[in-house]
Amino acid sequence: MSQFTSGFWDFYIAAISLVSIIACGIFLKAQNVRGTNEADTSGHTWDEDLTEYNNPLPRWWAWLFYVTILFALGYLALFPGLGSYAGMLGWTSLNQLEAENQAANARFGPLYEKFAAQDVTVVAKNPEALAIGQKLFLNNCAQCHASDGGGSRGFPSLTDRDWLWGGTPEAIKASITEGRTGxxxxxxxxxxxxxxxxxxxxxxxxxxxxxxxxxxxxxxxxxxxxxxxxxxxxxxxxxxxxxxxxxxxxxxxxxxxxxxxxxxxxxxxxxxxPAHKEILSPAKIHLLTAYVHSLSRGGAPPGK
Ligand code: HEC
Ligand code: HEC
CATH class of the missing domain: 1.10.760.10 (Cytochrome c-like domain)
Known part of the structure; x- marks a missing residue:
């Protein structure tokens, strides 16, 4: 999707890309004319009789260059790259992300569901669940609570038994789901x-x-x-x-x-x-609750 309000810049960028690619091709062709005169030199001479010939580029090298030009044109036809043109494949970073999310859900979904059906205190003792919980924590919580959950000024430590809002599984889950404002x-x-x-x-x-x-x-x-x-x-x-x-x-x-x-x-x-119910599924929040619960119970994070 175009980020510009005026269509001019789309056109401007597309034109610069195409003109520079075509100019590369023309330049290459112009440099590649094989001279008829074998003795055509660049006029440079070293060590008295060592002369530099003005020969065209080696063929294999020139062809390699043409291939990159073809690749660039093919790429611009298939993928978005020319102004607001969407590309023949219809690829966007968003639909790639969605496809990856779907694949991840298909892979981990059943696992999440299995843990979601278990009690938090049970999940909190399962090393496999804690390993997933730690990943979720690093991705979603560590920026505020630190990667080991130790917190910092203004951001409470989740590893001690001192709770602002309560350390029961229910209270921890409510903190994550609905957020808290002190x-x-x-x-x-x-x-x-x-x-x-x-x-x-x-x-x-x-x-x-x-x-x-x-x-x-x-x-x-x-x-x-x-x-x-x-x-x-x-x-x-x-x-x-x-x-x-x-x-x-x-x-x-x-x-x-x-x-x-x-x-x-x-x-x-x-x-x-901040509330996380819009960001994380209930199954993920369940795993995070178990992970946070384990932190404060002296359960060292996996890998420590
Ligand atoms: C933008 C920063 C931020 C993010 C992200 C964040 N938190 Fe918090 N969290 C806080 C702050 C600030 C508090 C303290 C609120 C208060 O002072 O009442 C808090 C409080 C908590 C509490 C209650 C602690 C207590 O002592 O009762 C829990 C549990 C918690 N966070 C877990 C999490 C989890 C799990 C995540 C990731 C899903 C997370 N937080 C993400 C800032 C954040
Ligand atoms: C309306 C409820 C309320 C009243 C009244 C109140 N506090 Fe607080 N106080 C809080 C809350 C909630 C926090 C935590 C704020 C946060 O989450 O950042 C807090 C935090 C604090 C802290 C910081 C504690 C820390 O761990 O850093 C101190 C100190 C404190 N209060 C002292 C007082 C004193 C002294 C008074 C009376 C003059 C008082 N408070 C009145 C609700 C209150």
Whole structure:
């Protein structure tokens, strides 16, 4: 399909391709006239009597060149290459992809169906299923969660037992299928401005046993009870209904420094795990669920 809005460029490209191919042919022919005069030299002489003859190209070489020209013309007739001309074979990269997908589905479909009928915890122990799950993970998830599922700042690790939304097979499957949006509103005003934010940040530090200022922690605790427990719970252990993280466990999604915690409280945050139900079949999501489940259960990825 043409990417241009004006038909002129289609024509322009097609004309340049054809003219240059034909020009190659004419040039080759012109260079290939066999001289009648045997003594026709280029006028270059070396070592006193070593003269360079001006002979045409060797025949086999010239023919090889003609063959490439014929190949180019044949190729442009069969495949899309000349402007918007679609080619006699009707090939497109899209229908090639579809054909490959169909072949892959025919090959792997029965295997996927077999695993789809089994319980996630059973599939999670099957090395063959985990190998397929790992491939799916590398293709669809690794760009955010890292190739070993270890995550990075802002992208949760899937290898620990610390879950934002829950680590049961059902919760993992829901995370992948429907996606998740973790929203924390900016809380600066609710805890009384910059000083209040710092106080509450020190209380948060104290929750996981980190170095903290005692006075600030004391003041921050009161503010936390007011502004934060609705989501993070009275004990700070989080709430998987809302994707609110456990603040007591020393696992940090957005950074553990005082500055990172202050920024989180001041600015809030909205993090998105994209829904995959439009992209992956239920059978593939089932395999991925099993793979993710196995990661957090200490099951090293296959090949490790
Ligand atoms: C565009 C980046 C992105 C991609 C791609 C992505 N994720 Fe996520 N995922 C996230 C983010 C961000 C979160 C955390 C959302 C939040 O903070 O609530 C998340 C959360 C999750 C969770 C919930 C974790 C928990 O602790 O409860 C699971 C499970 C998960 N992803 C699995 C996957 C799988 C499997 C794939 C591949 C099919 C995938 N993700 C692809 C960004 C991504
Ligand atoms: C409306 C619910 C809600 C309220 C209220 C709320 N939070 Fe959060 N908080 C969240 C969610 C959801 C996340 C995870 C955001 C994400 O997925 O990126 C979060 C993340 C955090 C983090 C980052 C944790 C990490 O692992 O990096 C900190 C720190 C935090 N909140 C502290 C607080 C404090 C302190 C308050 C009170 C001043 C508060 N939150 C109020 C929902 C809330």
């Amino acid at each position: 929203v924390m509103p900016p809380m600066g005003a609710a805890v009384g401005g910059d000083e209040g934010v710092k106080d509450v940040a020190h209380f948060v530090l104290s929750l996981s046993g980190r170095t903290h200022d005692t006075l600030r922690t004391f003041r921050g605790k009161a503010a936390f009870q007011q502004a934060c427990i609705a989501c993070h719970g009275a004990d700070g252990k989080g709430n998987q209904q809302l994707g609110a993280p456990d603040l007591t466990d020393g696992v940090w999604l957005h950074g553990s420094s005082e500055a990172a915690i202050i920024e989180q409280i001041q600015k809030g945050r909205s993090s998105q795990m």
